[in-house]
Amino acid sequence: MIQYTKKIILDPVQALGRYSQLLFKAFGAVPEFSTYRKNLWEQMIHVGIDSMPIVMLAAAFSGAVTTVQTSYQLVSPLIPKSIIGSIVVPSMVLELGAVVTGFILAGRVGARIAAELGTMRVTEQIDALEAMGLNSIGYLIVPRVIAGIVMFPVLYVAACFVGIGGGMLVGHLGGFVPMGVFVDGAREFFQPFDPIFGLIKCLVFGFIITSVSCFKGYYTRGGAEGVGKATTEAAVASCVLLLLADLILAATLL
């Protein structure tokens, strides 16, 4: 019973404490730009540009599928076809663009970061950095988190662009809704705050995925098995926290 309580309540709280402590140290290391300058560009390439193709692919398909499903569900002749555009564009901008990108990054970038840092931890490379007199958190974590915060919105814009384009194209070619009608419908209900909200979400998601994965990787213990465990936990925790943040943001900002 006591063990159970510890596992359910104490351990997560302790993990949260360690996580915020790590974040605190990382914030402290942000001003030491020279420590991580070179790493920052590398991480931006890894997080952002290398993820571009898979994010675009997933976004294009989710846009296309949303279009096809919306037109399938619209059976009433009284509802104009332009409603498809009014549904697909906000879906993409508000939710799918950010969440699809988020899941891909959680799997792709989150796991990569955790495996990288985890391996460095168990092979004492992090100790070696520290022993040289380097701020290992500043050197390893700060550039990854900044890269996540900066590049996630970039990926989001790409995802929305490709997703809406894909939806429009499939709607047009598949004979569900002509492009002009789609755009009219999208414009009819377009709220300028929607893409801003999407961007805010992306900043939060980018921060969550990279910081949680860094946390899991940085505190890896126990050899190759520990690295594997950290990698899985990083991907899972990123996804769960991402969904939670999604809900909280929607409830507070919309």
Add this chain to the structure above:
Amino acid sequence: MKISNELKVGLTIIVAITIFIFGVRYFEDLPLFRTTYDLTAEFDNAGGLIPGNLVRVNGVSVGSVNGVSISEKTGKVEVKFHVDRKISVTEGSYATVSGIDALGAVRMDLFLGPRDAALIPEGGLVGTGEGNDLFGDLSARAPEMVQKFDDVLSGLDKVLSETGTMLSEPESDFRTTLGSVKGSVAQLERLLKEERARISIILQNVEDATGSIKTITSDNGPAVTKLVSDLSVTIASLDRELVSLGEASRSLNELLTKVNEGQGTLGMLVNDPSMYQKMDSTLNGINALLADFRVNPGKYLGQMKLVDIF
């Protein structure tokens, strides 16, 4: 040439920012490069207008609504919107809210003033006009109508109950009178049977009218306006008819009251031959009226002219 990481990242970020800005402007219906022109209009009722709704001039969309809010000073609805700069919104222009709120398809129509008049300055106020929301108007008037019908019906109810009391008197000579009424009713019934064909045509027309709801929802603004105003006229005259019907039943009511109370008993009424003769002649009049109606129905069905439109 090897592209450095810094350059790759920088380029990607710039491309993303560009797509974001142009994408938002595109869906906001703002011209991608041209600037726009902000204006305000004050309405008593925004009719479900929300930011993002289109602004049209002669059925062409030229901009969209930025924001809708209740003005603290005037209590009116303040609608901020923008239009393409190439549209000259001159003094004398006015805006209306139109479309069908229930379907969520609301828009703002802008009617431009004379081309040679002075331009309304940036952020200036545009006049407003009456909009036309067919369903909205009808549903707004419904309670009024129901109230009228209710009044009339309660009057009728009173009359009928009192008539019932009279009829319950056995051996009453009133029954003979009723006999004549029965005859008149039969005649009316026959008449209605003959008119059945006409009624079915009318119903057919109504059905056609429902079919053209789609036309109404599309761009036939003026036609809808006319239709609604015709409907209003009809409703007004129907109102008048109901008022006179109400008056008629009220006087009938008074009459019956007199019959009841003034002379004490129904027996006295029956013994008064002049009264009886008067009633008889009234019934004869009704008969004559019905005969006339049969010969010349158009005279009486004139009020249903609107229905003929359909």
Add this chain to the structure above:
Amino acid sequence: MISVQNLHKSFRGKAVLNGVDLEILEGETLAIIGRSGSGKSVLMKHIIGLLQPDAGKITVDGIDINAISYADLRRIRQNFGVLFQGGALFDSMSSFDNVAFPLRTFTSMTEEEIEHVVLECLGMVELPEVGAKMPSELSGGMQKRVALARAVALKPRYILYDEPTSGLDPETSNTIDDLIQNLSDQLNVTSIVVTHDMHSVLNIADKAAFVHDGRMHWAGTIDELHRSDDQILRSFVKANEYLIGK
């Protein structure tokens, strides 16, 4: 000069160090010996502040390293070179970049100067030609030698060796021992060697400190070690000599 006073450390309630005292003088080579799991590596990590003691005090050149800011601690750490057990080379970088890394990070040398120093260091560990290779392409012994080159690149005043010869064949072990010997002679550094390999202790160390049961059980010069009649120390040394003899 490094001094450790009354150091206590426990992990998850299990005491590993139980009041350790140690003093290392300028220019000498000290071997910290003891069984596996006796807390030698933990002691070493405390000396450069990678672990914080539960109780006790560690001073480097008279400065208490647990009472100063992280920035100051890092400045002190730049006086140290550390050779980790597995080498701990950065596997995302070539051998050359590994050795050049501290130079690029902490000095304002030009690339030409850095190249000169890196080749010098790689030459010192007798691997002048492996610069382009990635750590994964090197054998365990070579990795340790490149790591040693990285540890000395900044010309540190102190070098810590964590099990420098473990997992290596006797010949490579001898090479590493020779390197450690040469380094301390050439660069006049203070060396701390954590090991359980008595053979290399006898080869390189001026002094030895024997950690047993979380305490400093015995300390003295190599000559004194030979003459000591402490039972536990004798059996530890004997077990090792038996292995060497075999």
